Amino acid sequence: MGIARALTIAGSDSGGGAGIQADLKTFTVLGVYGMSALTAVTVQNTIGVHGIYNLPVEAVVQQIDAVISDIGIDAAKTGMLSQVPIIMAVAERIRHYQVENFVIDPVMVAKGGARLLEMEAQHAIIKHLLPLAKVVTPNLPEAEVLTGMSIRTVDDIREAAKRIVGFGAKSVVIKGGHLEGDAIDIVYDGDTFVELKAPRIMTQHTHGTGCTFSAAITAELAKGRSVQEAVTVAKEFITCAIRDTLGLGHGHGPTNHWAYGKRQG
Template identity: 75%
Template sequence: MSDVQQARSRVARALTIAGSDSGGGAGIQADLKTFTVLNVYGMSALTAITAQNTLGVHGIFNLPLEAIELQIDAVATDLGVDAVKTGMLSQVPIIETVARKIKQHNIPNLVVDPVMVAKGGAKLLEDSSQQALIDHLIPLATVITPNLPEAEVLINREIKTVEDMKEAARRIHDFGAKYVVVKGGHLEGDALDILFDGQTFEQYVSPRHETKHTHGTGCTFSAAITAELAKGTPIREAVATAKEFITCAIRDTLGLGAGHGPTNHWAYNNRHKN
């Protein structure tokens, strides 16, 4: 067995295809931190560069399609990919390119985080791109992880109750994803997420921790699922680990910045060391 084959046989590898967050709380920075904490080798393909901090997004610069293609090609043809997640894909051509490359390289375990709006309110997905997400990317997904506002956009319907969340999961599953996780963090009460496999629902509940430091929660949650899938963890256990990971990250805040600060990506490991 070659050195490359030996390395591939013992290291779980996860790729994030997403935007860069200069503040480090979301995007590829959050994804790579999460992969590392969960003992997975992380790789990245940037789709955009954003200038942002805890107070908001101050600039968005999409990368050329060729740059996105070459990054994915470089990783897939040499290091290999056990799981991949997508984050900020703001334009139709970017979504189409990423979907084509995932199919071309037969990359398994696709986690789609349908990033639409930054925590500070800046739009990260153009309106014209929403249908492209449904048409090209969601049918390839092992799991898609919308929060309530994202789910409302995808199904064009308000979500106010747990039953509404279940109906949203059914409708999004019809788009072709194998599994759907609808995150209920925007509802009152405990933080409830729902996993739907096309037939049955499973609920994941954690106490709500009131804090403004929640920037990058969606990226981190979906990255944790991706890391676990890369290691071969079954989906229900992967979601459970991601739920614990993000709960720790929100609870043990770092307190950085004057606005919506980042979560604490070390918190999960710190808890498990004690």
């Protein structure tokens, strides 16, 4: 087997902390060749989102076709898909190419609170994208939107995980970073629950954590790892990235995508 290849279908973050920038950095650190299909250009820095410019659906489809038809992919992930036509088109292309290692990061709200997902788009994600997913990686607010339930406890997380798998996803990782205490992520594959714990790190530099976490899962799946193996690596990757802060910007700064590689080295 040659080098593993991964495609990110997501928005661009001009600040470099999230979106395709975070995904490509993560792919590179984990030794995977990264490619991208931009869905939108966002005007962002650590303080907030100042503009969103969606690309035409045709541009998104053509990027996906160009990459897969020539270079090929071993895994793909989605990030920001803010419009229903783009969601529908991406779902159609994933089905067309029979992408098995497909990770969905249901990006809905930026760290600063700006909504990145149009309200009607969440229904399209549930109906058309989730049934194609090997892994879905919502945080607690995103899991609440997807399931329509309030999540306050670990038992609530487990119930939400069951509902999301019930939508057709093969497995789900619900990130518990918004709860008190240790950062507990719940992995559920329709049969078994696994809890991954890490000490909570008090820092405001957490911009792009969801993108980075899901990108690490995608990279490891591209290498042929199991879902559980991929999620375990991703948990360590993001913990390192948060702990070894870069201290950039005046708001929610980016995580350190180099930290995991330096630790391994």
